[in-house]
Amino acid sequence: MTDLPGRRLLLVHAHPDDESINNGVTMARYAAEGAHVTLVTCTLGERGEVIPPGLAHLSGAALGGHRRGELADAMRALGVDDFRLLGGPGRFADSGMMGLSDNDDPGCLWQADIDAAATLLVDVIREVRPQVLVTYDPNGGYGHPDHIQAHRIAMRAVELAAEAGCPVAKVYWNRVPRSHLEDAFARLRDELPGLPFDKAAEVEDVPGVVDDALVTTEIRGDGTPYAAAKAAAMRAHATQITVAEPYFVLSNDLAQPLLTTEYYELVRGERGAGDGRESDLFAGVTATSEHGVAP
Ligand SMILES: CC(=O)N[C@H]1[C@@H](O[C@@H]2[C@H](O)[C@H](O)[C@@H](O)[C@H](O)[C@H]2O)O[C@H](CO)[C@@H](O)[C@@H]1O
Numbered sequence: 403m404t405d406l407p408g409r410r411l412l413l414v415h416a417h418p419d420d421e422s423i424n425n426g427v428t429m430a431r432y433a434a435e436g437a438h439v440t441l442v443t444c445t446l447g448e449r450g451e452v453i454p455p456g457l458a459h460l461s462g463a464a465l466g467g468h469r470r471g472e473l474a475d476a477m478r479a480l481g482v483d484d485f486r487l488l489g490g491p492g493r494f495a496d497s498g499m500m501g502l503s504d505n506d507d508p509g510c511l512w513q514a515d516i517d518a519a520a521t522l523l524v525d526v527i528r529e530v531r532p533q534v535l536v537t538y539d540p541n542g543g544y545g546h547p548d549h550i551q552a553h554r555i556a557m558r559a560v561e562l563a564a565e566a567g568c569p570v571a572k573v574y575w576n577r578v579p580r581s582h583l584e585d586a587f588a589r590l591r592d593e594l595p596g597l598p599f600d601k602a603a604e605v606e607d608v609p610g611v612v613d614d615a616l617v618t619t620e621i622r623g624d625g626t627p628y629a630a631a632k633a634a635a636m637r638a639h640a641t642q643i644t645v646a647e648p649y650f651v652l653s654n655d656l657a658q659p660l661l662t663t664e665y666y667e668l669v670r671g672e673r674g675a676g677d678g679r680e681s682d683l684f685a686g687v688t689a690t691s692e693h694g695v696a697p
């Protein structure tokens with residue numbers, strides 16, 4: 403694998419928009435630094451709600467196709483050109499929110515066989531040979547069936563890839579430290595009267611919120627072009643997200659902070675040297691002949 407850029411990052415997400423919300427700064431930074439960034443999205447989000455009234459007619463396959471276009475626009479904003487749908491467009495349907503009858507759709511991600519879906523992701527790992535993989539925690543951040551399955555598929559694919567001689571050196575889960583969110587929500591509540599939003603979400607509504615001690619790594623984007631890139635990528639997902647920096651809402655119209663520092667928990671692999679949190683997902687990834695960072 404000598405023709406690949408040195409550093410290779412793979413992100414596994416459930417729907418178009420999750421990548422920008424969770425990792426927009428991270429993806430933009432590493433793409434700008436010349437790393438190879440690969441996004442795998444598991445569904446097209448065809449069971450999502452639609453915010454703009456002018457697009458309210460979109461549903462099902464039409465919405466899925468439209469969100470595929472939003473994803474391409476978001477990737478352009480982040481400078482990422484390798485973005486794929488797991489198993490190809492429409493292979494796995496959006497499962498809907500937990501508890502809905504949509505979850506019983508035999509073609510939806512929630513009903514997918516984990517090993518079969520993970521094998522599709524192993525094909526990507528064999529091709530790209532990422533040193534680092536990012537996905538959700540076991541609860542998918544907030545309990546959405548597709549997020550939970552994306553976690554299960556990604557973690558199983560890492561196991562299968564290692565057995566096949568394609569180890570992923572470091573695996574991270576998306577996280578947000580509670581204390582940071584509490585400060586950000588305090589500011590949001592103060593500023594809410596001047597915002598184009600009526601209500602604020604709660605700290606516990608934010609996917610992946612955990613005690614600070616669990617957060618091993620932070621990728622800072624404040625004061626960099628990567629923060630603006632993230633906001634532009636989130637705006638590209640206009641059916642799902644309305645941005646009024648430094649805040650945004652989903653279709654539930656509950657305002658939450660648009661985070662320009664992104665946080666992670668290292669769950670597999672060795673932390674980089676030094677005290678405190680890592681500031682680089684590739685910290686400690688040693689150059690090797692096959693999978694490491696090129697010397
Ligand atoms: C961020 C995310 O994962 N969005 C999912 C989610 O969408 C939410 C859902 O429609 C909910 O009913 C709304 O209240 C909330 O505002 C939405 O963010 O679930 C959708 C259906 O599975 C999915 O398409 C969307 O990407």
Ligand SMILES: [Zn+2]
Pocket residue numbers: 416417420546549
């Ligand atoms: Zn999602």
